[in-house]
Amino acid sequence: MSLFWIVIRQLAEIEEMAVSKKVITREEWEKKLNDVKIRKEDMNKLVMNFLVTEGYVDAAEKFRLESGTEPDIDLATITDRMAVKKAVQCGNVEDAIEKVNDLNPEILDTNPQLFFHLQQQRLIELIRNGKVEEALEFAQEELAPRGEENQSFLEELERTVALLAFEDVSNCPVGELLDVSQRLKTASEVNAAILTSQSHEKDPKLPSLLKMLIWAQNQLDEKAAYPRINDLSTAMLEDPPI
């Protein structure tokens, strides 16, 4: 009997909580937001950080002139970094490696994993272009010694060389290595390494801020109904369902 009442009471409490979820109207919400002050300089810095990290060098230069925001990095280095990134994206890996070495010879000397991935990408490009003999020679000369130094490199090398074994590579288990996404993956790895070598964060700050916004909204959803931003690209406040 008493247990029954406890359960009933708890159910009542839960119901009460659900009902008591606070509702915030659009007016209230906008008023609250208006009270938050954001400095223009901070906004500009975030935009500059985004442009620099993503490598929009012309835009960054223009933005610097128009807004007077100084980038925290020499803009000339962005051009170099972008040239490397572009070279990988176009499949000119050898060219990319030479450019990285000109930029800072330490990067590939102290980053065996990145070096291996670039060489692996070079091998993939050779295979893509049907240069089978050259590919085999390159794998033996450049990649096999790295595989001896590191077990996981060896496994990746085996996976890559397997491309040679299939007639129809587009339909084989390791076919994804030939995808553009593989180039992009390698390009972004080089990009990150160059940024780190320049003591620069490898990711822009804006995405983190937006991630935090989404997380905060999710937290708030449990306690209140309020005008929510559902579409980040428009940042429109949408009325809460009542």
Place this chain on the structure above:
Amino acid sequence: MPTSASASPSATASASASSIAIAAGRNHSDLHARLISSDGEVQLKALRELKNRIIGNRTKKLLYIKLGLVPAVADIVASKAETIADHESSLLVQSAAVLGSFACGFDVGVRAVLDAGVFPYLFRLLSHPDEKVVDAGARSLRMIYQSKLAPKYDFLQDKNMDFLVSLLNCENENVTGLGASIIIHSCKSVAEQRALCRAGVLKKLISLLDGSLSQRDASLESLAAIIKNNVEAVSKFVESESTRALSSVIELTKDRYPRTRLLACICLIVIRNTSPCYLQDIGIKTKLVYLLLELHDDPGQVGDEASFAFSSLIAEKEDLQKLAFEANAIDKLYNHLQKGVLHPKRFQGILLALADLCSKLENCRSKFLSLKALNLVTNALNHDSSDVRAAACICLRSVSRSIKNLCAGHFMNEMIVFPLVQLLDDPCTSVQVAALSALGNIVIDFTTHRSAFVQCGGMKQLVQLTKSMDSTVRSNALRALRNLVFLAEKVCKEGIFLELTASSLASLVSDPEPFVQEQALGLIRNLVDGCMNSVEFIFSEDRIILDAVGRQLRNASKAEIGKQGMYVLNNVARGNELHKEAVMHQLIPQTDNGMQSFMIKFLQSNDGQLRTAAVWTVVNLTFPSSPGAFDRLVRLSNAGVVSQIESMANDPCLDVKLRVRTALGQFRTFGIGST
């Protein structure tokens, strides 16, 4: 992965090495010719080609070093270091980059660059007007200073210190980085640490903690070098600018870059280990334990180094070992060990960390054994790397300190003992020493297996190693033998004694190294312990051992030697009249030239155990039922021993007090002594 699959690429690799050699041999004369060409453009192209071939490629570095290309590149730097023409600048940039790459993380390369005599020229590049040349020169020098082979930088010379400070004050990050690398490489002594503090380097480094990523890392590492084991420097650091420096370092343990986190942890550990008065709260201790365990997850160098930092945090510190145990350190380290092929450095580090964890706490050892980690460690005894083999032995030594498991015979099996005995023959001394120390523990409980150990040649090996040129090997071999004869049956003792011979045992007692003497005396003490027959060992070959022991006791410099020697005499003094008289002969020599007996010195020693051993010997010599006891007591009394013992009735050490009481009781039965 199937072995056949991994075997094929390595076969192609060796084939490829030879094909590279042929191809490179062909290219080499060409490349070399271009490097020494009189045409700068040709040289520049050759340098770039060489650079792009060797960066990231250890195999090719080695190849081109063997083919003698380093001196050709060094010549370019040497001949152009003073020039400032534009195209010469690019020659300098490229050649410095090539030299830096040869030296990067590769000692053979560092040696080749240093041998080429280019080191001073690289320093000259630092004052070049072209910033790119400065960058390239600083980078190359930094690579060289990251190796042990780099020449030591003498901070104690004023002009060197001024130069270093100018490097640290430079705007160029590569140059400040070089300054930090020099400190990390060369700052070892207290005098050097003091000189650096005096020159304001500490302050400068603290300011670099707010700098860029590379500056922060460089600063953390060099700070650790300057304050390590230097209480004065630590307090200077901690108390600088109202403790801001310390909180910056603590803050950096939360940095997003794993390397920065590791270096910040190492810096805090250095502070703690140097001045135990800082960083004592449980919060920071626990945090360090968790942070370092987490850093093991990094797949690269940081993960490899994390276990060494972890070891330095917990070594010899029971409280931290307990915290680490509670943080599941043993499981976590064991999980890493299980991950298949590990880099030798990481393998070594984890084994040593486990060794430190199991060095004091029984619950750590039980946990270790319950995980079946022992199999992984015994497999490591056969590892290719000598560092890993030695670390595996050290780990076994720690775990085998568990009396409970020793008694259960958990370590006495072929899987462990055979490989350990084999390691006694290891070409590497550090492995031999480590294997001896592990065996030393394991042989203690040999109740049923002693003969197996002897049969597999273990005992003969140990005896052989007592003749090693290396004193640590001798000492460890003696320690193992000492434990082997501990409470052993007579047959076993005889076997060892025959193998060892009285004369070599006597000469080990007189070894030039005190710690060897101590182990030799300890071995003799265990040898003559037990049944009456055992005492006879010491009388063979015209009492050569007994005389050596007596000689050592008369000259004993360390209490530990006196203690072991006295216990030898004490064990002999339990024997028959002949034995007792022989001991008397050592205690009070016939030709008394007025010298005080060492007995008085030992009885007055600060070491309670030494006093115990000395009094105990007197008790054994004056046992009332033995015929010559009265005569001996008179002689001891004349030598001042009796009155000395009488004065010790209220000795602070309980053990001593007990024996003194027995001795005084025996004196009274002969009517000697006051009341």
